[in-house]
Structure formats: C-alpha cells, structure tokens
Amino acid sequence: MASPRMIGNIIAIAAIAVAIAAIAVVWRPAIATIDPPAPQSFDSALVKRGRDLAAIGNCSSCHTLRGEKDFAGGVAVPTPFGTVYSSNITPDPETGIGRWSEAAFRRAMQSGIDRDGRHLYPTFPYDHFTNVSDQDNRALYAYLMTRQPAHAPARENQLSFPFNQRVLVAGWKLLFLRHGTYQVDPEQSAEWNHGAYLVEGLAHCGSCHTPRNALGAEKARVPFAGADVDNWHAYAINNQSPAPVPWNAEALFEYLRRGWHSEHGVARGPMAEVVRNLSEVPASDVRAIATYMADMFGAPTAERKRRGDELLAQAGSRSPQAPPANGNAAGASLYAATCAPCHAAGRAPPYGGIDLALSTALSAPDARNAANIVLSGIRPEQGEASPIMPGFADSMSDDQIAALLNYLRAQFSHRPPWTDVTGTVRDARRTQTVSLPNPPADTTQRDKP
Incomplete structure (x- = not known):
C-alpha cells in the first residue's frame, strides 16, 4: 500500500506535468524583429498575386475602417463575448507589421499567434487560413509589405472577464483548430480542387455562412x-x-x-x-x-x-x-x-x-x-x-x-x-x-x- 508521502509525490509530479503541459499549450516564443524590407525588394509578380489573394480573402473589409487608410485596422468585430478590433496590417514599423518577418506573418496566418507570441482571437479566421499554402502566404506578405504604412495604434478590445484572457484562446484552439484540413480530392477536377482550396482557406466562406456553437466555433457538421x-x-x-x-x-x-x-x-x-x-x-x-x-x-x-x-x-x-x-x-x-x-x-x-x-x-x-x-x-x-x-x-x-x-x-x-x-x-x-x-x-x- 502506497504511503501518504508517496501519494503526495505522485500528486506533485502530476501537477507539475499538468503545469508543463499547460505552458506548452499556451506559451509561444516571440519571433525576432527585422528591419522593414524595402518595397522594391519584392518581385512585382509576387506582389500582384498577393493583391489578388488579399481581395479573395476580403482583407480590406476587416482591416480598413471607413474613411481611414487601407489596412490600418480598428474595425469593430462584434461577438457574443464582446467587441474585438482588427489590427493594423500595414508595414508601419511601430504600430503595424513592418518589423514582422515572413515567418512571423506565416505563423499568424496558420496558427493564430502574433510576432510577440500572443494568441490571436479567432475573429481573425486562422481556422481557415491554416489551409493557405506557404507560397500564397509569401505573396500576401509581399503585397502587404508594399502598401502605404499607416501609424495606427491598436484599439483596446472590449471583452469582459474571462474572455479578455488570451490563455482561453489556447484552449479554444485545442478544441477547434485543425491543421491541414484541406486535402486535394483526386476524384475531382483541378478547378474544383482550386475552388475548394480557396473557399475552405483564404476566402473563408464558412466564417459567415456556417452557424456557430456556444464557444464561437463553426459547427463542422452543418457547413x-x-x-x-x-x-x-x-x-x-x-x-x-x-x-x-x-x-x-x-x-x-x-x-x-x-x-x-x-x-x-x-x-x-x-x-x-x-x-x-x-x-x-x-x-x-x-x-x-x-x-x-x-x-x-x-x-x-x-x-x-x-x-x-x-x-x-x-x-x-x-x-x-x-x-x-x-x-x-x-x-x-x-x-x-x-x-x-x-x-x-x-x-x-x-x-x-x-x-x-x-x-x-x-x-x-x-x-x-x-x-x-x-x-x-x-x-x-x-x-x-x-x-x-x-x-x-x-x-x-x-x-x-x-x-x-x-x-x-x-x-x-x-x-x-x-x-x-x-x-x-x-x-x-x-x-x-x-x-x-x-x-x-x-x-x-x-x-x-
């Protein structure tokens, strides 16, 4: 029969393991800043494709406030948990993504984590953007980094406790974020597959047209x-x-x-x-x-x-x-x-x-x-x-x-x-x-x- 001391040690070890697991789920490292790249350093064809992809993703609607500069953020996104404001995605080095590397941008798109390592709220539809290819993320990055910089500090989200604690987002991701959900269907045409890639990924049509559950995730059974x-x-x-x-x-x-x-x-x-x-x-x-x-x-x-x-x-x-x-x-x-x-x-x-x-x-x-x-x-x-x-x-x-x-x-x-x-x-x-x-x-x- 285990002694009280042994039971206590087991409980302590289990608690440490749970804490380590929680930290592993929640914590993400920051990605180092870079010097803002010169716009002319990007290939013009890549920028042009990025422009088209940004239009397919409807990026301007969520990131351009009426009467303000393109992609400067500040658009209110109402949710059942409060209001989240979109971020500045212009290449402004202080308030935008001017010092983000392509790797930092890709992580935000595919995992919903910003350059500093913070979990982004899923009003930014990375549950769809996780399907976007590295090549298309590169084109989007090139396009955004060649836009006009706009100094526009982030607005504070209006979320009540506990929804203002980003640690909850990590738990939401464990429940609902799935990577690599888009798969080519060999039984379908190339055009069908390209459409599936766009709809389920960058175009994120399901974000508006699919009902959501009590935690704000799309109901996958009724797309x-x-x-x-x-x-x-x-x-x-x-x-x-x-x-x-x-x-x-x-x-x-x-x-x-x-x-x-x-x-x-x-x-x-x-x-x-x-x-x-x-x-x-x-x-x-x-x-x-x-x-x-x-x-x-x-x-x-x-x-x-x-x-x-x-x-x-x-x-x-x-x-x-x-x-x-x-x-x-x-x-x-x-x-x-x-x-x-x-x-x-x-x-x-x-x-x-x-x-x-x-x-x-x-x-x-x-x-x-x-x-x-x-x-x-x-x-x-x-x-x-x-x-x-x-x-x-x-x-x-x-x-x-x-x-x-x-x-x-x-x-x-x-x-x-x-x-x-x-x-x-x-x-x-x-x-x-x-x-x-x-x-x-x-x-x-x-x-x-």
Missing part, C-alpha cells in the same frame, strides 16, 4: 447552413438554400463576379464588399470558387427544379396592381406605388428590378435582409451598369415597411408568414448604419503592385 452576421442573415449555401431558383456554377460565377444575377438578386450587406473584391481578381479564381460551391449546393430535387423553371417562365409578367394578399390592402398599395414601377416593369436587371418571386430575401427564414434592403436601398457602383434602388428609411414608418414586407412575403413566396416583422424592421432601422458596407478602399493605392 454552409447559414448564420447571422453584422445584422444580416448569411443565407444557407448548401442544399438548404432558400433561393427560389436553384443555383448553378454559371449563376454563381456571374453573381460573384458582378454582384448580382437576374435570377437571384443583388449582393447586399457584407456580401457586397466580398463581390466588389472578387470583381478585381482573375476570372479563373472566381470560376473555381463557383464550381466548388455549386457542388456544395448539390443538384436540386426534381420538384425544386420544376418550381424554379415555373418561376423563370413567369418572370417579367407581374402585374403592378396585384390584389391584396391576405387582405393586406396597405401592403398592396405600398407595393403598387413603390415596388411595382421597377419590379413589375418587365425590364431585367440592371435596368429594372428583379422579379420579386425570384428574390431570396423574400423566401429567407426571417425578414431581416428584406428589411435592410427596403430601409437602405441599393447604391450604384461607380462607373458600372449596376442595379440601383432607393432606400425608404426616411419616407416610410416601421409599420408601413412591415405591412409592405408582409405583403411581399405572402404574394411572392411560398413560405409561411414571418413573425414580428414590425420588431424586425425596428431593429434593422437601429442598426442600418452598421449594416452598410464600407466604401471601396483607395484603389489608387491598393491596385499598384
């Missing part, structure tokens, strides 16, 4: 099943998609390339910035993404395809004087006055409004996206033939917009009525300023290799 983000609903982009007409690879390519599609509608909210960036990258990258995502949507059932074909056959034949749906005379009147002149005029986008029976927003699980669109409208893209729609935040009350939305849901979708639409509109009005996407970054700086 692309839809989630709420930045006061919008990111639709399911799998076989649960609410789109009235099934998506295919060609429609996805056109939508991602120009921001709208006549059978599906216009990109709004956070997605508007995504497609704005994708419009600047090689078409081959966008087509690969579309090919992979079309496979994630899956082939539609015969019934769903039949219904979609019916809607397309009827498109453009809507009456501007549709009868009141469910006795909603107020909604019918508002539709005839404000929606029908564009949406029932028989003109295809971008010169007319989408046939509302094709609108994903009106077939969505809740009214949030439709409310945002009615409130803020759709702004035109400078120098392009793009869809445009006025916002009605100043000319309609919450009750009027709710009546209109209830009418549109009943008249143009085959889904059950939404609940508490007035409350949804009221909430959307409070947050519509937050919902609007950042303006395009300064392309005079961004597009120069």
